[in-house]
Amino acid sequence: MKVALTVNGTAFERDVEPRMLLAYFLREELGLTGTHVGCDTSSCGCCVVLFDGERAVKSCTMFAVMADGHEITTVEGLAQGGKLHPLQQAFWDCHGLQCGFCTPGMMLTSVAFLKKNPHPSEGEIREALSGNLCRCTGYQNIVKAVQQAAGELAAEPVAEPVAVS
């Protein structure tokens, strides 16, 4: 089946098997391996990407063809013009990652969440991240990173995270 979509600001068109999951499409067809796959049951959230700039979706739970005509942002598209996205910077600053496997999904979930709720409480952050598992950090520094990024994003709104090609 034909699928045409925009990923990190670049238009792509591919002919794929209907059953191909969006996660594998991004990883294998486009070589964007920052999107990870950590389970078979839509539980871990390592594969989360941004759908049409505002919704966090688990790309292992969507067929690639369902993204036809839509815009996807992956972790590779977060940094803009050589500058880290405030969430990337915050994850680095706050030691919000250890092995780094869950990190792309955590950040993209947070991007979508902070768009909806720019001034969240700690409890709201914890609830927002509860579909993303992390085995290394115990979440505490992830929550801290999201708080830091929220502060920065609120102070200085940045453009939509759409990557330069």
Place this chain on the structure above:
Amino acid sequence: MSITSDSEPKARHSVGQSMKRKEDPRLIQGRGRFLDDIVLPNMLHLAIVHSPYAHARIVKIDKSAALAVPGVKAVLTGEDLTAAGLAWIPTFHGYDKQMVLAVGKVLYQYQEVAGVVATSREIANDAAELVVVEYEQLDPIVDPFVARRDGNILRDDRENKTNHIYHWEVGKRAEADAALASSEVKVKQRIYFQRCHPAPLEPCGAIADMNGASGRLTLYLTSQAPHAHRTVVSLVTGIPEDKIHVISPDIGGGFGNKVPVYAGYVVSAVGSVVLGVPVKWVETRTENLTTTGFARDYHMDVEIGASKAGKLTALKVTTVADHGAFDAAADPTKYPAGMFGVVTGSYDFPVAFTELDAYFTNKAPGGIAYRCSFRVTEASYAIERGMDLLAGELKMDPAELRSLNFLKKEQFPYQSPLGFEYDSGDYETTLRKALDRIGYTDLRREQAERRQRGELMGIGLSTFTEVVGAGPGRLFDIMGIKMFDSAEIRIHPTGSGIVRTGTRHQGQGHETTWAQIVAEELGLDPQNLRVEEGDTDTAPYGLGTYASRSTPVAGAALVKAAQRIRERARKVAAHLLEAAEDDIDWIDYKFQVKGVPGKTIGMKEIAFAAYTNPGPGNEPGLEATYYYDPPNMTFPHGAYVAVVDVDRATGATKVRRFVAIDDCGTVINPMIVEGQIHGGLTEGFAIAFMQEITFDENGNHLNPNFTDYLLPTSLETPAWETGNTVTPSPHHPIGAKGVGESPNVGSPAAFVNAVMDALAPLGIKHIDMPLTREKVWRAIRDSGA
């Protein structure tokens, strides 16, 4: 957390700083390179066929339908591997062997039966479903206490027709029995540390690439121990070790899960040898949870004796261990039950004895050190639960009981009754700090008031001691290879450098902390010291990263290698400063002519000179390697306090607060240490309340995915309050002890002790982990309260 050390007041410019991690820029931009990210030309994909039964004879395997699928290149079975001499491989310590693909019969559900190699993962998976295996079911054994009756022998391939694997004991049985018999107060409790699984978020995987022209096998593995794996592959296959290249790329968490050799590794290698192209295998989450290394599964009878005043008299722990279908436990050769002998913990027991019997059952093999230095977690849980049971029996405050029986600071080095020499510790100071931080006295007062109102609030302590950093070569080996580790440092002409060790981090931050250690020793910028691990062609030989051994062993090797660099640099300095070598001091990160403070030269200048003007008779270049055989293990300790509220009506538990005061000796990077503690506490929390691998009576695995094997999310994970004390290790070159596992070792007992303390008014003494809402609710109901 603050880092202060009275014994080392000198200025530091690198060690002790919360330097941001050097590995992060690539990981936060999606530019890490994990195993499944690697794609090689003409690469094929392997899918594994698993047994639906826990115990069955294989009558027939029909590959024909699978082979007929377009894109399928090979279907491999145990019979094919037998022809290649690879159907069985030795287990971790070599005392047993395990099947790669089942031969004759299957011994646990999900056991690997066949492998299908095809041009895509999807085709391989489709074709795997078409491999028809005819089974004849046999009676399974899922309980080690049934296995020990030997009514049904599971391993008919073994010479000894018994399910008993081994007996191990240490200490003085007769004295311990006598002391217990004459003790004024005794407690005895069966404590089960449940089977659980580390479940790192990145599953295990391999890419095997046999180059037919060069005869060289490149193996990309999710490996915590790449050199050990290279040696194992050579020994098992007969391929000379120089023809094997193991590369362990970025690893998405390990926690012990990525120490053993798995069937998928071997089958992908065989597939590549047979087909002459690369073969990739990446397991599914279900494969990860059902077939790769589980942890714990110890049934421990804990007996403690004491005087009426609470002074300990004796300890005896008798364990039945469930090892599953093969004795694949990951323990050093001379320590079949790992470091379980640390079960006397932080306490001054005049006599102790422990014994353990291990049995085969129809469950997956394993017994890996899940964020744990070889069975220390089981031991720590046993003694820390035991101390609380004793406190209950004595009607004594558990903090007071611990204090009364702690080893004193001046007793170190301390010879434990079960064979360890504890290097250093200051248990009382750590406990006091934890109690002050949480406000213990006020909490006990609050608890008394709440109890008056019928509310269930508990305070749980754990004052654990770990034994990590395996280990001294005279005692510790795996397959005969001593458990040293190594470091190599090359300083480039312009003063930057590359640092390599035999360890392999999986998120612990070695790329940062190793640079800090070397920078501290050489006065160089840690930002310009690149750390590289995981490539056996370039890294010096080492036994890998697990059992909190990286900092105690490889970290020490780094210091020693850096000191070698310094000694070579001193010769160059003498040449440049026109002084005798003996007249050159290393002061404040610079070489200086004795007594002439103005005459100095730094390492950066020396580095350039080492390549351009080393001086007559001096070896050019600036490199050093050191293989470090530690003189002893290190003994980190900590004091944890949990406050838990229990809902009487539903059995729901809520961790209100948790204070962790850790002492891991010298702290290299406080930010990273704190991160390790957060993560370990969360895994301890998971084990205490959620994680258990369970089976039904037919050996069916009941939680083979993340919807049934529960991991804590951000929502239920408590907020951690951390702090530290610093008691340096006297034998480690910079006094560091290792920290990654302490919180996972120490915390389960704190959680369970807190819940049991909450339930104490109902007369409930013990519930085995995980303390699910249902279990707690049932216990409350059954108490009749």
